[in-house]
Amino acid sequence: ASGTVDVAGEVGGSVNVLGERVGLFDAKIEASGIDGGGNVRIGGDYQGVGNVPNASYTFVSEDSVITADAIDSGDGGEVIVWGDQVTQFYGSISARGGSEAGDGGLVEVSGKELLIFTGSVDAGASNGQPGTLLLDPENLTISDANAPLVTFLNPDPTVNDFFGVNFSTIAAVGTNVLIGVSGDDPGGIRNAGAAYLFDGETGELLRTFVSPNPGEGNGFGRSVAAFGNNVLIGAFRDDPGGITDAGAVYLFDSSTGELLQTFTSPNPAVNDVFGLPVVAVGKNVLVGARLVDSGGVRNAGAAYLFDGNTGELLQTFNNPDPGINDQFGSSVAGVGSTIFVAAILDDSGGITDSGAVYSFDSSTGELLQTFNNPDPGVLDGFGTSLTTIGTKLILGAVADDTATAIDVGAVYLFDTNTGELLQTINNPNPEVSDGRPSRFGSDITAVGNNVLVGAWGDDTGAVDSGIAYLFDTSTGKLLQTINNPNPTVEDLFGNVVAAIGTNVVVSSPFDDTGAENAGVAYLFPTSFRFNDNPSQTSVIDTSTITNITNTGTDVVMQANSDLTVDRAIITNNPTGEGGAITFQAGRSILINADITTDNGNLNLIANESLTNGVVNAERNPGNAIISVAPGVTINSGTGDTTVILGTGEGLTNNSSGDITLGNLIAGNVEVQNNGANGGGININGAIAADGQVTMLSSGSISTRDITTNTGEVSLTSQNATINTSNGIITTNGGQINFTANSDITTNSLDSSGINSGNITITSQTGSISTRDITTNAGEVSLTSQNATIDTSNGAITTNGGRINFAANSDITTNSLDSSGINSGNITLTSQIGNIFTGDITTNAGEVSLTSQNATIDTSNGIITTNGGRINFAANSDITTNSIDSSGINGGNITLTSQTGKITTGNLTSLGEINGGNILVEASTQITAEQINSSGNSGRGGNVTLDPSGDIQVSWINTQGGTLGGNVDITTASSFRVTDTFTAANGLAASISTIGNNGGGSIIIHHGGNGLIPFDVGNATINGTAGAITSGEFTIAPFQSFPFTYTEGNIQIISIEQPINPVDISEPQQQPSLTPITQQIPNLDVDIAVEEVEGYFTNDFQNHW
Structure with missing residues (x-):
């Protein structure tokens, strides 16, 4: 169809151009309306469905224009160009929204199997949302004319080879490519020349041809041609018969390299340059000899036609109007029975060297036509x-x-x-x-x-x-x-x-x-042309895409199988509002070049389902993937980037692999791998997002640097691992959430910012390993439900945020610091494993470590809480460095080991007002350094030590500005206090509970049992190095107490001293006894007396 169709009006009308083969040539279709664009269907309806018949082939020429604009207000119209097999679109479509109000329209240009799109589309809107362009072939490659399919490299490159230099040095031989290199030096013979046969699809070198008679400067390969499946190669300065530069042409078998025929000039002469050029004309061979002195005229030129199989000369073509140096035969061609020969320096029209071309009958040699230069110069x-x-x-x-x-x-x-x-x-x-x-x-x-x-x-x-x-x-x-x-x-x-x-x-x-x-x-x-093979891959030039997105129009490109981007797509909208780009593929999306949307959204959706329009028969087998090549950047500015590998539901072929991405810049980033085969997500570049970054995969997730501007980073691997060890995650206050079925390994994580971004990491069956984690009052929560947590390669710093670690097995940390304006608690809990930490610091926050079935070891660091409580509970041993809960009011310190021993450094719960209580309970023994629970202006904290075995400490200070704290020591073995400090009363004390308003009680239960005394002034075995004082009462050195002793509110409890002690160092003399000579009568004892006797007997036995 051609001409003009006009259905414009208040609202644009409808135009249908339908048929088996539909073409628009120099056509103008006008369906605009003042209040809304109309509908235009060329070759079919939207995505080929509907009630109208579909064209097999649809063609729209470059000079065809389709317009369905809204002029004043209203939305742009709908324009559909469809072909069941092939659509070629070179024209232009406009479906703009109204100038005052209205959205852009919908445009689809699709070939179900093959789409050729070099036209332009504008579905923009001045005062509304931009419209959409949909492109939908089977396979789609976005590239440009500068994207070579194959690069043919010189197999033996040397200086001045001139691989492929004119004349006619390239020829197609079936699907292969023959390239002559007249400057090549085979066998070290300078410029003898060669020709190379390459595979036309891969560029692989198949065969090398050299001259049968190589000579310096022969120029073998300066002209080549195909003769069926064989090859013709000219050597225009060959010396046949010893005649310098007479020239020759050789015919080779392209498969074997065998020389089949040699063609030479019928009348060879010096410098004829026979063989420049050569072409095949059917079964014959046409050879030019531009410098032949035809008719005695120097360099007038000639051309010769040979039988290609026998080498027989069939015809000689001489210059019809010979002139000196006309160079007739400089170019030759032939078709059917007609031969064309050019004389590029012919004086056509009397103009020196303007050139002419002649046609001849190949059988008779008769001149048929002379083609003169229309504008000779x-x-x-x-x-x-x-x-x-x-x-x-x-x-x-x-x-x-x-x-x-x-x-x-x-x-x-x-x-x-x-x-x-x-x-x-x-x-x-x-x-x-x-x-x-x-x-x-x-x-x-x-x-x-x-x-x-x-x-x-x-x-x-x-x-x-x-x-x-x-x-x-x-x-x-x-x-x-x-x-x-x-x-x-x-x-x-x-x-x-x-x-x-x-x-x-x-x-x-x-x-x-x-x-x-x-x-x-x-x-x-x-x-491609109108009836080319629809099985080809559609190739759309990148500039065609950007010319559309530059207007703000959204572009949707769909492929039933694969969609490939081989050249950069760079949108540049004048106001920074580029059109959104959506790629949808039935199988894979391959991005090999940068994409910039100028703030438009970018959607990459592969392994699409049957219900979303994929044609089942055209989805090729093989794993669906989304792959961005290394070094490639996808930049959607403030627009969102969404990458989804779908399930392929409903498709026969729906297997899937990984998503592999590079550098991403976007507003929000969403990446999902929902593929049927459990593929993963691999990020090989940096992600910078204004908003959120979300990744969900049934397989593993690995990333590099991720940066957001307060947006959350959420990574979820439903059945595998998460690994961010190759990059740093920074959210400027946004939350960080990692959830995986198996191991989680990270580099640094930083959610610090104005907001308090929490960091939560959860593994269901695997271990968690991190480096530095930093928040600004945000909580850090790590949970390994069935394995270990290891943060030993980095510090955890929350500026007041809580820290919660829960693991089934071992927990190993470097420093943990929740200090800040807020009081962030630190809680570590292991079900069956050990807990190992470095420094732990809070600002009045509680520190709670619980190992339900193993040990706690904080000996690599110091615990400091600025008044926060400290609670350690382990089934087995507890080993610590210094523990300090000092603050305005000292925090309580509680260490409990159910079956093991406790070994600590200094235990300090000193308070500017009140001291905190210190309780240490162990199954076996307790070893500590200085214990200080004093309160400067208020009460001193109580100190309780209770193991079954030995206790050894440096000294104990529970003094208070008002009341001193109590000291309660209980052991079935010995108790040693090995050092002293200066008590409030000036004494060198090992234990002091002095208070201005009253000293605390001191109770020492030890296991000397009257055999090992408790010595005040000697801590070698069981005792103190210095005095024991509560202020009002003091036990000063040196005193030894084998039995229980009480001095005011100071008690040293072992066993009571025996009543009436007997000196058994010397045996007594045998007493003289008076014999009993009379019968002693029976005495009946009242039962009450018997009960009293039994009571005192038991009390005596229990005491000893």
Whole structure:
């Protein structure tokens, strides 16, 4: 369809263009409305569903325009372009919201199997939400013309090889690529030349061809061509028969490398340069010899047609109008029975060296047509390159002049039968800024119905770096620009071009890869045509995407199988409101280049389900993944980035793997791996988010640096591990939550900021290992339900926040510090394991350590609470360094071991007002340094020590400004107080409970049992080094108490001293007894007397 369809009105009307094959050519469809855009359906309805018939192939030309805008107010319309197999869209669509109010419309351009999209879409809104563009092929690659599919490297690069230099040094041989290197030095013979056959899909070198008669400067490989599956290679300065530079052409078997035929000039002469160029014409071989002295005219030139199998000369074509140095035969081509020969220095139209092209009948040699330069100029190079498409002859005039530039080049299309000029294609970039022309038309090749034109002198990227252009031969319109992927000065990219199917090969013969001017060549994709193979992967240029998102329009790209980004997508909206980008794939999403949305949301959704529109038959087998290449950055600014690997529910092929991401910059970040095979999440770059970062996976999660601006970081691994050891997590006050089934390993975690971000780490079956953890009054909670916690490689600092560790097995820490304005408690609990800590510090917060079935060891650090309570409870041993709960009021200290011993440093609960109580209970023994529970202006704290075995301390001070604290010592063994301090009464005391209003009681229960005395003044075995004093009462050295002794409120309790002690050091004399001579009568004892006797007997026995 072409022409104009106008259904504009108050609200835009509806337009349907339907059929099996639908095409818009130079069409204008107007469906705008003052209060809302209309509906336009080209080839089908939304996503190919609905009641209208779907087209198999849909085509929209570059000059077609579809408009469904809201003019004043209202939403933009809906425009659908659909093809069940192939959709090619080169036109433009506008579905904008109203200028006063209204949202942008919905635009879909989709080919169910193949989409070619190089057009433009604007669904923006000036005063509303932007609309959406949906692109939906089977496989989608976002790239650009600078993305080569294959790079063909010079296999033996040396200086000035000129790999792929003109003329005609590249040819397609089936699916393979033949490239000549006339400057190669095989066997050390300078510039003897070579040719290389490569696999056209992989770039692998398949075979090397060298001249059967190598000679210095022979130029073997300067022209090549395919002859069926065999190869023709010219050596234009070969010396057949000893004739210098007469030239030759060789035919080789491409599979074996066997020489099949040699072609030489029928009349060889010095410097004929036979073989420059050579082409195959059906079963024949056409060879140019531009410097043959045809008709006796020097360098007039000639061309020869040979039977390709026998080598028989079939026809000689001489210059119809020979002139000196016309160089007839400089370019040749053939199609069917017609031969084309160019004479690039022919004086056409009387203009010196303007050039001409002639066509001949291949059978008779008859001249059929003369093609003259339509705009002849001196040295235009008309005919420098030749090709044919059907009945069209296409030729380059590499130095043609335009109205505004000299020697910039042009391409002309003629009717081969009539000689009529059909089309002139001018250089799109006719620059001569460096004083040198761009050489547009230096080589050309047919690509289907299009033509690829090289311009090796173009300065895009660098001076003479080169360029190539693809044009539509019917309209002359530029379809594609192919830039040098690695532009440097004088690369001469575009010097030679060739087609291989729908792809093209472009040489860069002066590229310095491997060596100076060694040369390289590239294979590029081109735009597909109307009835190309729908199984191909759709390729959309990145600029096509950004031209749309720059307007604020959202873009949704869907692929039933894979979606690949090979070139950067950089959105740049004038107001910083780029359109959102959504990638949805039935299988995988592969991001190999940066994406910047200019604050638009970015959504990556792979392994999509059947219900979300994936075509089951087009989802390829293999694991679904989302992969961002190393070094790639995804930047959605203040917009959100969402990455989801789905379940693939309903699909036959729904297996899945990992999500692998790189650098992320976003508002909020959400990453989910919900795949059926339990894949993980791997973050190989830094994440910077304004808001939250959330990751959920059934598999493992590993990250590097994560930074948020008060946003929460939440990582959940449902069946595996979390590892952030390669990066630091910083949230500026946001919470940090890690939950995993197995091990959790972290580097530093920092939630400090104005807000109090809690940090919570929970492992169901695995261990937890961390480095530094820092909060600003936020709680730190670590729970290992079935394994260990280890923070020994870092410090935990909360500025007043609580610290809670709970593990089934061992807990090992470095320093723990909850000090701050708030009183953060520190609680460590192990079910069956040990607890090992470094320094523990709080500001009046409680410290509670509980090992229900093992030991507690804090000997690597000091416990300081500034008045907070300290409670240690272990089933087995407790070992500590100094413990200090001093503060305005000292905090209570309680150490309890059910089956083991307790060994501590100083125990201090001193208070500026009241001292805290100190209770130490052990199953076996207690060893401590100084014990100080004194209160400066108030009460002293009580001290209780109660093991079954020995007790040893340095001294005990429970003095108070008002009342002294009580001291209660209970042991079944010995009690030693090994040092003294100066008590309030000036005595060198080991124990003092002095108080201004009364001293505390002192009770010492020891196990001397009358055999081992308690010595005041000797602590060697059982006793004190100094005095024991409560102020009012004192026991001063030296005194020894084998039995219980009481001095006021001081009691030393062992056993009571025996009543009437007997000196048994000397045996008594045997007394004289008076014999009993009379019968003693029986005496009846009252039962009450018997009970009294029994009572005193038991009391006596129990006492001893």
